Amino acid sequence: MTNPSTQRYSTLRYWIQGVACVVALSLCCTLSADEPVEATITTSPEKHVVSWFLIGGSSATPEDRYVGWDLRQSGWGKFVFMRVRPGLEGGIRRVLLHNPFGHELPNNTMAFDGSLNADEQGHDWLVEGFVEAWKPVVEGRWSGGDPVEVICYLGRLDEAPGFEALKDASDEEGYQARAWASVALPLAAGMSIAVDSSADLPENHPGFRFIRDLRDSGVRVYVEARPDTNKPHLHNWPMISVESFWERSDPTRHADARGMERDAHSHGEVIQLFTERKLTPAIAQEKLAQGYSVAAQLNHEIWQANKLNRWLNPQ
Template sequence: MNQIDEGGWPSFVDNRAKDVYDWGVRRFWLHNPFGTVSGEVMQFDQYLDARDAGLDILTENFSEAWGPVTRGSFGEPVELIAYIGTADPDDDRLQTAFDTGNSARILGTMLACVKPLLMANASIGADAAVKLSDDGPAFHFYKYLESIGIPIYVESRPKQANPDWAEFPVFAVNEWWKRSNPEVHQDAAAWALPNSEMKREVVRWIRDYPGKSTDPAVLEDLIQRTRAALLQGDTIILRTDGLRAAGVPFERLVEGIDEQMGIQTGTSAGSGASQPSSTGSVGQKTRRPVAPSNVSEPDAPPPTVEKTGGRSTEGLQIKPATVNGVQKTKKSKVRRPNARSSRRR
């Protein structure tokens, strides 16, 4: 389990993030940066919960530590994606604000929940967002953030009943994503939108690699699964610990991908397709042909509702682009100690 040590976020950035950046990563993914309580769903207001509980080590110096990194202090700017609970209006803190009917208080409460992320120039990942209406307050709040240049990623596969969630980049567990496509598995998720109706980047997490193994066979399987997803035009998140410890260069994950996909080195195809423009318009995800994979995988089990909470993760996200401009990310979760907020739930 990854923990923030007594040095807090500045120590985490200096001692963990820099090594991953030097390996080649340019996109970082933080899972529940302000913690979560075991057995509790991820909270949109986890920053305020941790602050109220006096967990200063999680709440202090976040933007001061990460802001310079996102703006290029390591050498190049990186994208930091902070994955938290979605803005569910049934959450007690949000429900209290919504019950007032005061628009200013509602917006102020929602912005307070993500203030340190905004100050750090971070993107936001929203757990279980697609369970909500695509005409509700959470959807419109995320659209507002996106319109002012803050990228939003939603989990998981959008539903036919609320198809406009496909206007955002989508995040899902890798095996769930593959098994839940109704165009391929008619018995899997008849309620879901198929892959062909995704309008933005698809981010797939290889969750079954815990990150420590340096066994050559394990790492080769990981590399090939990563390459297979890249060749399908998607982004992959995975832990990098074992790869780095074994001396595997970053290039092993991406070499030859552009050539196989017919992308000219030096072009920008796909490198920023998921980002909104400065005017807030939705950038269409670049479509690429599905290439055959040499990865041999067992049939995935029938899909279930996946919750990504309760795990400590550190990993790499790679988006197929040009070889010289490939986008990548580290992913790390911090678990909050089993101390609940002083406010009632």
């Protein structure tokens, strides 16, 4: 018998919309679920420069789930128009939306079910208007009709209280239902999904079964960060990693590193996220030449340069 607590979520209406949009998702995203990326780095470098927006963690206020950007007052529509649109008009075609529903766990730990937690705690301003604001971005309203991939970076599927209780109770059906409900809003907007710390998931973990099923449904799914050599079931997935961690976990550079060796011809895309040092055009060019994609807080730089290609190739 299904646990009654898993049968109804206040955002379930968006889950239904999300399932309906999965079929169209691979058509509207910049990259489909299994499209190789290396060949496009030289022909379409703009596909490998990602504009990063940190939402949960942008404020020190726990009452707002650590979300800044004046989102409580202005809402998602104004955020997209004022913060995201200028970069799109300047040539950005990929956006990394990091922890959009905030968090309440200690040590900035993000939970995968952040949208459900925010809704259940009465933070309507984080969930209402989300789809209406972001779906036009994906569909190309401010990018001249070009589709835009928006990667919704969510928290952990392990160590999240809402999932651990279901896992401990061996409630597979409840676990999977909560996981699908957690991605309802992003899927309804046509987004890809990234999962924090998912490179640690064992193959027999219900969290891995979920991301595998999500990918098999046609959604592009990213794991974070570099899987260890003993997790081959994750080696061919698209990956997002903080740049410094990716370098430190490289076994070809550090004898104590346990990360897999990367072969750009057989493994998925790797997006290196710049959180510690500034991403300059020269560094971006170097990373692209090595077969990586790059992500950073770029909107101001793109706005100043007027166009992405002018920023990437300064005179």
